[in-house]
Amino acid sequence: MNIIKVKTNEELSAKASVIIASQVLKNKKSVLGFATGSTPELTYKNLIKMYQDGILDFSSITSFNLDEYCGLEKTNDQSYYYFMMEKLFNHINIKPENINIPDGTSKDVNAECASYESKIKQAGGIDLQILGIGLNGHIGFNEPGKELIYETHQEILTESTLKANARFFKSMDEVPKTAISMGIGTIMSARSILLLGSPGKEDIINATISGVITPEVPASLLRLHSNVTVIYVCS
Numbered sequence: 001m002n003i004i005k006v007k008t009n010e011e012l013s014a015k016a017s018v019i020i021a022s023q024v025l026k027n028k029k030s031v032l033g034f035a036t037g038s039t040p041e042l043t044y045k046n047l048i049k050m051y052q053d054g055i056l057d058f059s060s061i062t063s064f065n066l067d068e069y070c071g072l073e074k075t076n077d078q079s080y081y082y083f084m085m086e087k088l089f090n091h092i093n094i095k096p097e098n099i100n101i102p103d104g105t106s107k108d109v110n111a112e113c114a115s116y117e118s119k120i121k122q123a124g125g126i127d128l129q130i131l132g133i134g135l136n137g138h139i140g141f142n143e144p145g146k147e148l149i150y151e152t153h154q155e156i157l158t159e160s161t162l163k164a165n166a167r168f169f170k171s172m173d174e175v176p177k178t179a180i181s182m183g184i185g186t187i188m189s190a191r192s193i194l195l196l197g198s199p200g201k202e203d204i205i206n207a208t209i210s211g212v213i214t215p216e217v218p219a220s221l222l223r224l225h226s227n228v229t230v231i232y233v234c235s
């Protein structure tokens with residue numbers, strides 16, 4: 001793993017956006033895997049600025065998002081679709097038809113998961129997957145446990161995740177209990193991975209990069225991948 005320790009979220013975002021920008025510059029038809037959450041927000045702002053400054057062109061890239069809550073409409077401001085449009089896609093020249101986010105309102109969730117997985121394969125796989133990390137070590141919504149699921153699937157969210165995400169909702173009852181997430185195999189199939197640890201994630205990042213490799217810390221599996229960069233804020 002290429003490990004970069006930084007002091008601030010600004011430094012994390014500056015470095016992360018340069019890595020994403022170099023992927024887009026290297027291959028204008030890149031397939032990018034995007035994450036939501038507060039961690040990549042400033043990184044996305046930096047990418048918007050690079051687009052506005054004429055440095056980056058997203059017109060030929062394809063995107064796949066990691067996950068989406070089940071049951072939230074696209075118009076719900078807590079859906080990951082809404083987040084991505086607001087925080088990035090509405091401000092760059094990515095083609096709407098090249099944006100892929102799992103449909104959390106699908107009546108047939110299993111069919112939606114299978115079709116998402118095959119769309120990724122049809123696109124030739126993901127060149128660079130951006131990841132945040134949950135306080136419990138989840139990546140996407142692959143929650144800690146005895147087993148991890150390989151492909152895109154519906155995940156039942158743990159108590160710890162429900163609590164962590166409750167801050168975005170009016171009450172705990174409104175937090176969706178399940179989500180569609182790329183599987184651990186989908187993530188590990190990306191050709192390169194960028195894992196970001198914002199302030200407060202130092203302990204779980206340390207467990208990820210130097211503890212045992214275990215499904216109890218899903219992010220620790222990333223140590224089995226040959227091209228991972230971790231940028232995290234250290235006190």
Ligand code: GLP
Nearest residue numbers: 035037038039132133134140141
């Ligand atoms: C959510 C998302 C993850 C994200 C994590 C951390 O549960 N499913 O993809 O990495 O939370 O979020 P934040 O960056 O807000 O700490």
